[in-house]
Amino acid sequence: MSRHTVAPAPTLRDAFTALGTARGRQDPYPLYEAIRSHGDTAWLKPGRLVVVGYEECDRALRDTRLHVQDAAGYDATSPGWRDHSSLRAFTSSMLYSNPPDHARLRAVAGFAFAPPKIRRLRSVIEGMADRLLDRMAALGVGGSPVDLIAEFASRLPVAVISALLGFPEEDQVWFRDMASTVAVSTDGFGDPAALERADRAMDEMTAYFTELVDRRRRDPHDDLVTLLTRVHDGDPRRLGHDELMGTLMVLLTAGFETTSFLIGHGAMLALERTAFAGRLRAESDFAPRYVEEILRFEPPVHVTSRRAATDTELLGAPVPAGTRLTLILAAANRDPRRFADPGRFDPDRPDNRPLSFGAGGHFCLGAPLARLEAQIALPRLFARFPRLAATEPPVYRDRWVVRGLDTFAVAVAG
Numbered sequence: 001m002s003r004h005t006v007a008p009a010p011t012l013r014d015a016f017t018a019l020g021t022a023r024g025r026q027d028p029y030p031l032y033e034a035i036r037s038h039g040d041t042a043w044l045k046p047g048r049l050v051v052v053g054y055e056e057c058d059r060a061l062r063d064t065r066l067h068v069q070d071a072a073g074y075d076a077t078s079p080g081w082r083d084h085s086s087l088r089a090f091t092s093s094m095l096y097s098n099p100p101d102h103a104r105l106r107a108v109a110g111f112a113f114a115p116p117k118i119r120r121l122r123s124v125i126e127g128m129a130d131r132l133l134d135r136m137a138a139l140g141v142g143g144s145p146v147d148l149i150a151e152f153a154s155r156l157p158v159a160v161i162s163a164l165l166g167f168p169e170e171d172q173v174w175f176r177d178m179a180s181t182v183a184v185s186t187d188g189f190g191d192p193a194a195l196e197r198a199d200r201a202m203d204e205m206t207a208y209f210t211e212l213v214d215r216r217r218r219d220p221h222d223d224l225v226t227l228l229t230r231v232h233d234g235d236p237r238r239l240g241h242d243e244l245m246g247t248l249m250v251l252l253t254a255g256f257e258t259t260s261f262l263i264g265h266g267a268m269l270a271l272e273r274t275a276f277a278g279r280l281r282a283e284s285d286f287a288p289r290y291v292e293e294i295l296r297f298e299p300p301v302h303v304t305s306r307r308a309a310t311d312t313e314l315l316g317a318p319v320p321a322g323t324r325l326t327l328i329l330a331a332a333n334r335d336p337r338r339f340a341d342p343g344r345f346d347p348d349r350p351d352n353r354p355l356s357f358g359a360g361g362h363f364c365l366g367a368p369l370a371r372l373e374a375q376i377a378l379p380r381l382f383a384r385f386p387r388l389a390a391t392e393p394p395v396y397r398d399r400w401v402v403r404g405l406d407t408f409a410v411a412v413a414g
């Protein structure tokens with residue numbers, strides 16, 4: 001190619017297909033812009049709409065005629081999905097349910113995640129974070145590299161959600177590994193070997209939960225597993241057995257990898273732009289703004305989907321029943337019509353309301369918890385280790401839907 005030849009802009013289909021490749025997963029942002037050049041909503045083919053605009057994604061998430069993927073949806077699109085326990089288990093949870101079941105399932109667990117309840121956890125989470133930082137200090141003695149993700153970013157959310165649910169402390173690392181394996185099923189049918197591993201992990205976790213539920217029935221604790229078991233035993237129409245399992249599974253998996261990625265990105269961006277590490281240490285009101293901008297700039301959940309249950313419209317454009325919509329939240333968060341200079345990381349930007357936790361009926365139940373964890377973890381990390389430094393470039397996990405750092409080696413003292 002001569003110096004002056006301009007590469008042709010990718011077609012919509014090419015850009016979208018590239019998101020499924022290892023290269024696309026490493027850096028999907030240029031592909032989002034290529035998709036945006038075809039419109040804020042664009043038809044991939046009849047019946048398949050991709051949405052990258054902020055307002056369009058927001059409207060779609062709030063439109064009750066657009067349903068999340070549920071068992072009936074899988075039946076229509078993915079014959080054979082019932083052979084996969086990792087997919088089956090999630091369809092009994094609120095995340096994969098539509099009216100009228102959705103409200104019932106959300107209400108059962110929702111009270112435990114109400115903002116006032118979550119605010120009361122602050123000192124507990126601070127204690128957990130400090131213990132993990134002590135551990136990192138010990139592991140990093142003499143300049144030994146420590147994996148910030150394995151030792152801090154992923155341990156804190158799993159410790160918090162395990163304490164809420166009532167999982168024994170000694171099982172937490174096992175849970176973390178199982179939950180990561182299971183979470184690949186959110187990327188769908190792409191990798192059959194990964195899906196098989198996810199199925200095996202799901203079977204092991206289901207056996208574990210079944211046993212734990214039985215134990216709590218005999219010996220109740222002050223935890224969410226006991227509460228949910230009581231709801232089920234009191235009236236299985238409020239929460240069936242599979243729904244109890246699905247709820248536990250979704251609370252564990254939705255809550256921990258995502259938050260781990262949020263903390264990991266927050267650490268990475270503050271090490272790349274050291275002024276922010278200083279501000280996290282010095283300004284007590286900076287962390288909420290910083291966390292909001294990480295959520296916008298590097299959201300842990302890049303994409304979600306909906307299916308039109310009946311004919312509807314999106315900002316006036318008709319969307320026929322049966323249409324599948326791919327809502328790219330990470331692209332909406334960089335919509336130049338909504339965010340000035342969207343490719344610039346700026347925690348001081350005004351009116352910063354990214355779509356990283358979704359919107360509407362399925363708005364993330366754990367958003368107050370995830371925010372609080374990151375707002376506690378990041379200032380404490382940089383206060384405890386003022387000379388924190390990367391020893392190797394961070395490594396991204398090879399995934400698209402839930403995207404974040406797999407490993408990040410750091411030295412805790414220079």
Ligand code: HEM
Nearest residue numbers: 094095254255258259262300304357358362364365366370
């Ligand atoms: C930074 C961390 C997190 C991110 C980015 C995140 C993102 C999301 C998103 C985008 C949705 C909506 C999906 C959709 O509408 O299709 C969602 C739903 C959900 N999240 Fe989170 N989440 C995070 C942390 C958590 C935590 C800590 C928990 C709980 C312990 C949690 C539990 C849930 C649940 C239960 C739902 C389903 C709500 C419903 O369907 O009504 N998430 N999350």
